[in-house]
Amino acid sequence: MSLQEFSLYFYDYIELDYPMVARAVATLSFDQDLRHDHTAFIDLRQNGVTCLAGTSSGRLYDTETRYQRIRDKTREMNERYAAEFGSQMQGARPVVE
Numbered sequence: 663m664s665l666q667e668f669s670l671y672f673y674d675y676i677e678l679d680y681p682m683v684a685r686a687v688a689t690l691s692f693d694q695d696l697r698h699d700h701t702a703f704i705d706l707r708q709n710g711v712t713c714l715a716g717t718s719s720g721r722l723y724d725t726e727t728r729y730q731r732i733r734d735k736t737r738e739m740n741e742r743y744a745a746e747f748g749s750q751m752q753g754a755r756p757v758v759e
Contacts, residue, residue, distance in 0.1 A: 670716040676708060683707045690722070 676682070688702040701719045705712060723729035 667720075668716070668718045670714060672714045674708075674711050674713045676706075676713050680708055682713070 683706070685705045685707070686702060688700060690700040690702075699719050699721050701717060704714075704716045706714045721732070723732065
């Protein structure tokens, strides 16, 4: 599975001395087509209060070669975005306080 997006939100402190309950739900089932993106949701609760919640979306691949091809393409896109961001930051003015 290739991870395409991930987000995590903290809502409350996590106490190490108390038990935690994690619930996860995903849009994937065995009879679905693996070529579509799927999303997973996680909810971590402690003492009945949500401490953190997160989502991740990704795509499953049935062959290693297909996964590697998409991974290489994603790496190229990320490197291009990083280069564009770096060039934009070079032209930015420094903040003066």
